[in-house]
Amino acid sequence: MQEITFTQTHNVFLDNGIVALYRYLQKAEHPDLLPKELEGLKAYPLKKGVHFGLESNKLWLHHPDLFQLLEVLYYGMGHEVYDTYTDKQLAEGGNLFFTVGEDGELTATPFPKMNTYGLTELLTNNAQGTTSKEDGTRKIDAIRKENPVLATRIETEFANRKLKLLSKVYFNEPYTKLTRLETPQKAFFESGTHACYLTGESLKRLVDAQNISPFISGISAFSSHRNANDKKISWKALYLSRFAAATCFYQYPSKLRDSLNVYLVYSDNLTNLYELLRDKFDAITRPSDVLRQQEFIANFPQSDENNPLGRAGDFIGRNENLFYLLFTLYNNVMGKRQPLEYKELLQQLGIADRSVGIVSLRAESFAATMRPNQYENLHHVKFVFALIHKLEQQGVSIPLVWQSLKIIKPSLQSNRDRYRMERQFRERFVGKVLNAQSVLADMEGFFNDCYGYLLDVLNEPGKSIGFKRYNDLVKFITHYELIVNQKIMQNEELQKRALGLGSQVGQGILNYNQNDRKTNARQGRKYIIALRKANQFAGFMDQLSRVQSRFTLSISRDLLEGINEDNYAWIKQFVIISALNQVNSELSPKSDKS
Structure with a gap:
């Protein structure tokens, strides 16, 4: 057997494995540049177009010593990717x-x-x-x-x-952390009756993948066509799955390494995937010497110095880390360019005529084994880039917003798990943003939690609920909901009036009867609670009348006439957010005020 073909399967692990294998074949074209880990390839001089080639739907490889070459490629990749040491x-x-x-x-x-x-x-x-x-x-x-x-x-x-x-x-050689490659046999490549659930191929013989890790059974849990033969896959599938690690992105949220986030890019065909990784994603990948110095905690970004979003270690959840990856890529490509139109933006990012998505998974340590327990496919990466671009054009500071979204109850600030707990809300929030879902209710709840926590620490000097830029949060939610929320996009003027009314309510609470503003902030909580509890249109209108009378507010007639059964809920949420923007800013330490 002198020729083998690896066909695109649209399985993200295997397609990444194909592209990674192609990259190692390219390295073999330049034997004088091969690192020590790949010295074995010097015995196999290769030329693209003669010995190998990548097409949109397949990678082909032709060589008289095919199996020996595949073995050298396999262990060479293993020495670079699997055999890691500080x-x-x-x-x-x-x-x-x-x-x-x-x-x-x-x-x-x-x-x-x-x-x-x-x-x-x-x-x-x-x-x-x-x-x-x-x-x-x-x-x-x-x-x-x-x-x-x-x-x-x-x-x-x-x-x-x-x-x-x-x-x-x-x-005769050091050990490798890569699982030993099973010697190829003709039956592994000949048509038969045994189906590989990862590739869909039916072959005479499959190989046993059960011994390599719970990972194979873990990803099969996300398959809709499981069967009793799931523990066996084709030789080619097993080979490629090991190469997939050479193109993935990963991060351990802590040095304990008890959890892990992994990200794999995919596209509509193999050449597009290869070009995306080469032209865009490679630029944010950490080189091997930096990885070794930092003990392999994460393989992206190249450096978090001067990263607008902050330190990489500040983001530990699967969703917030994925956003960090995309935001870093966006800034690496865009730099200080002038604002662009949407099509020009996609061209600069290299995705104008390519589909792009990212599979993300999270694994947690259980019984000394890492087991995947979260898996998501983000199809609309283009939307995320467009969202970042649009918000920046509107003057929204995503870094300030993201930093402001960390929150923890004051009584839990000494908890040993504080670092993770403080980021739980942001992780859920960012997950919704990545999927273009409304976060209006989440933001309302966040502002209300901040209000309660600020009151809790009001009489405890030295305590704080952390950095918050409430004006930036309001600016974000205003523009974001106009982008993703169909109901609000059609009523921008009504949204403005709701925000204006909320500001009046907040200032009315703070300035009531010319008392101390912080005292008023505490006493005004009952009005905020009453507004939040108004879950019926009539009840909300009653509470508006009560607030108007109490604080002598002037409510726009256009707003009153525009409120109805269909829209009162989101109007109420903007009113509350805007009111608490005023109150929370007053209660915050001077350095935290927006």
Whole structure:
């Protein structure tokens, strides 16, 4: 067998694997530039168009030593992507592999202890290292029985270097964290009766994927055509799934590494996916030396210095991290360009004539295993870019809004899980924004929570509910709802009047009877509560009359005539948000005022 074809499956993992494989084939075209991890490819000089090629729906590979080449590509990729170690681990050289010479001399070579991070951890469960050849890994107990002299020499080498000898000994090469590749057989590629649920191919024989990780069974939980054979997949599918880690983005929310966010880009065809990754996403990917220095916590962005949205570590949820990825890409491409029309924007982003989406998943640690428990397909990435662009044109500061959305109850501020709890609301909020859903009710609840928490800490000097720019939040919700909420887009003037009335209500509360404004803010809470509880049109109108009478407000006739059963709910929400914008700003410390 001298030729193999990897066909597009529209499975995001496998299609990314195809593109990653193509990128490694391209590296083999330049043997003089190959890094140490890929030196094995020097024996296989390749030329695009002769030995391999990427088309819109497939990658083809032709070589007289096809299976050997596939193996070298596989383990070379593994050394780069799976066999990860920190600078400290490299300096320590915490393990040894041995070479036995013709005359029986034993040579020990140090190599670093390794872990595998990101999608690779899900694919292999950070399995114990093994060598590419089965006879390269042996148990020390077996060596002690078969060759006590050799075992003693091995033990001496470890003792002299003050290294701990574990159960396995490695010969001729360091271990790899990549699962050993099953030797290809013709039956793996010939048509048969066994269907691979990932590719849809029916083949004579499948391979067992059950031993690599709960990840395979985890992603099958999102498949609508599961069957008893789900633990077996085609050889090509297993091969490609391991390559997918070379093009993904990932982030561990904390150094404990007890949770993981992973993102994979997809497009309508393979060439488009390849070009998107090469031209746009590669520019925000961290280089290997930076990854090693930062201990593989995240492989994006290249640097978070001067990132308008802030530090990468501030965003720990799957949704908020995805937005961080897209916002970083947007700013990397747009820079300080002048405002563009929508079509020009898409052209600059390289997606004017390409579809683009991102699959995101989150895994949590359970019983020492990372198990996926969230999975979402974001189809409309173009909308997110257009939204960012539109809001910036309207003068909305997304960084200030996102920073303001962190909130935690004052009594929980000493909780050991505070960092995550403080970002829970923002994670849900950003998830809705990514999916173009209304967040009006969420914002109303947020302003009300801030109001209550501000009152809680009013008499506790030194306590605060954190940075909040209420004016920026109001500006965001005003423009965002005009974009995504059909009811509001058709009533922009009514929205303005509702916001104006809310400002009157807020100032009316603060200035009532010329008392202390903070005292008034506390006493005015009953009016805000009554407005929020008005869940019927008539009840809302009654509460408006009550507020108007209490604070001597002048309510626009156009507003009163425009309110009806269909729109009173969102008008009420804008009134409350705008009123609390005034009150919360007064209650906030001076540095937090907007």
